[in-house]
Amino acid sequence: MQEEEYYSVRMRAAKNTVLKKGGKHISGGEVLSTYSNIKQSVNALLEKALTHSRGKPDFMQIQFESINESIKLVKPLRVETNEVETVENGKTLARAMLEKSGVPKRIIDKAYKQIPEYSSIRGAILFDIHSGERIDNNSEKGVRVSRIDWLNANFEKWTDENNQPKSSRVKEALAIATKVCDHPSTIAELCWSDDPDYVTGYVANKKLGYQRITRLKEYGDEQGCRIFFVDGVRDLPTYINFLEKKPIFIKWEEDDID
Ligand code: PML
Ligand code: MG
Ligand code: MG
Ligand code: MG
Structure with a gap:
């Protein structure tokens, strides 16, 4: 679709990762973002995981990568x-x-x-x-x-x-x-x-x-x-x-x- 380059931004948060492999899942999230919006997207995902009813995470991963395919x-x-x-x-x-x-x-x-x-x-x-x-x-x-x-x-x-x-x-x-x-x-x-x-x-x-x-x-x-x-x-x-x-x-x- 767009000419503009998009990035996939993903978050995963868990707790008790020391006790159990992978820990207890707390939250996950997906965003497609332009480069100039990455900071905002990361912050929104961070906020989602830090204030979750499943508990306080002791592990979080937020990553982004460019998408080289057209978006449907x-x-x-x-x-x-x-x-x-x-x-x-x-x-x-x-x-x-x-x-x-x-x-x-x-x-x-x-x-x-x-x-x-x-x-x-x-x-x-x-x-x-x-x-x-x-x-x-x-x-x-x-x-x-x-x-x-x-x-x-x-x-x-x-x-x-x-x-x-x-x-x-x-x-x-x-x-x-x-x-x-x-x-x-x-x-x-x-x-x-x-x-x-x-x-x-x-x-x-x-x-x-x-x-x-x-x-x-x-x-x-x-x-x-x-x-x-x-x-x-x-x-x-x-x-x-x-x-x-x-x-x-x-x-x-x-x-x-x-
Ligand atoms: C989730 O929170 O992980 C799934 C929510 C499913 C239902 C959402 C709705 O109210 O339509
Ligand atoms: Mg959930
Ligand atoms: Mg979920
Ligand atoms: Mg995504």
Whole structure:
């Protein structure tokens, strides 16, 4: 897209890194920045990690690197919010939405059984919808969706026109879901936060859009979830390379109102 050179700026923060390899994940963040904005981007990521509800980090890494590829523009997924009263109702709705997206019921059951096992993994799990097996082989790291951003001015215009909250959390999660669902091998994403004070999660799918569900876990629970249900990934390194390396800007245009 732009002539201007962009940089991927990434942050990862953890705690108890002395006690446990990799430590407890506290926070992560992604920004695409121009050179003149790098200082501001680094500061925003620093602030995010230093004031986190998962705790005070004792390890943080912030790095930037230039991007030598053109940046693709993608429209944000359509957003809907589904109010539920209980976690049980939220889970039932999430399962129904995954099924509607094309994930077979037995695979959803299998994934749900394994969610507690995955909860300390800081990235996403790739789950094959035929075998019901985790295919990313990335042990405790999972896959980190990176090189993704949504310029604030455009995001705020989108929130105003679509009656959505001006929340950086929603911005980041919708940007990730939009990128993930832009790949034809992604059938759906299931996600909720690992932050103890945030219980809204979502199911995303290209056709269904970004379906927020207001309760997918109890307050105080630090077990998060991010699973990508995939189909037909013949070349796993290429799929993972798309998630980690393909630069994408989310861009909403007035005509995109649903
Ligand atoms: C996260 O905080 O890591 C994920 C948040 C998912 C839900 C965001 C929303 O409210 O739409
Ligand atoms: Mg996070
Ligand atoms: Mg990035
Ligand atoms: Mg978190």
